[in-house]
Amino acid sequence: MSHSEQWITLTKKAMSKAYVPYSHFQVGAVIETETGNIFSGCNVENASYPEGTCAEAGAIAAMVMGGDTLIKQIYVMGKGEQLVTPCGGCRQRIREFSSSETLIHICSPEGVRKTLTMNELLPYSFGPDNLK
Numbered sequence: 001m002s003h004s005e006q007w008i009t010l011t012k013k014a015m016s017k018a019y020v021p022y023s024h025f026q027v028g029a030v031i032e033t034e035t036g037n038i039f040s041g042c043n044v045e046n047a048s049y050p051e052g053t054c055a056e057a058g059a060i061a062a063m064v065m066g067g068d069t070l071i072k073q074i075y076v077m078g079k080g081e082q083l084v085t086p087c088g089g090c091r092q093r094i095r096e097f098s099s100s101e102t103l104i105h106i107c108s109p110e111g112v113r114k115t116l117t118m119n120e121l122l123p124y125s126f127g128p129d130n131l132k
Helices: 003-016 055-065 088-096
Strands: 027-033 038-042 071-078 098-108 111-117
Touching: 003 027, 003 038, 003 055, 003 071, 003 098, 003 111, 027 055, 038 055, 055 071, 055 088, 088 098
Parallel strands: 071 098
Antiparallel strands: 027 038, 027 071, 098 111
């Protein structure tokens, strides 16, 4: 199994844990930190739609709880013909814990479909550096 296949397997496992009884739209995310630690998350819906959480937010929360704060790369997986990219809020969440070189891998269950840097995903972003 190649390194890429291992990441796809981990992300697919995270996606399979999604709690999505309303939309049935599963998303999984796996983060590798600069220290080499791995954290995952899945989307979790709620009958009160705005109260659900995204897979990326879950993985970031797990990362922070684990004591890490810098994402080296993140894999985001969803099904369908269209690319499943992080929503606007998650792009900002990822930005908070990224460098300009952080890699965002957009995946389907079959593999990586597109890889972007943080600056490509969210150009001209607002982040912690703006508040110094």
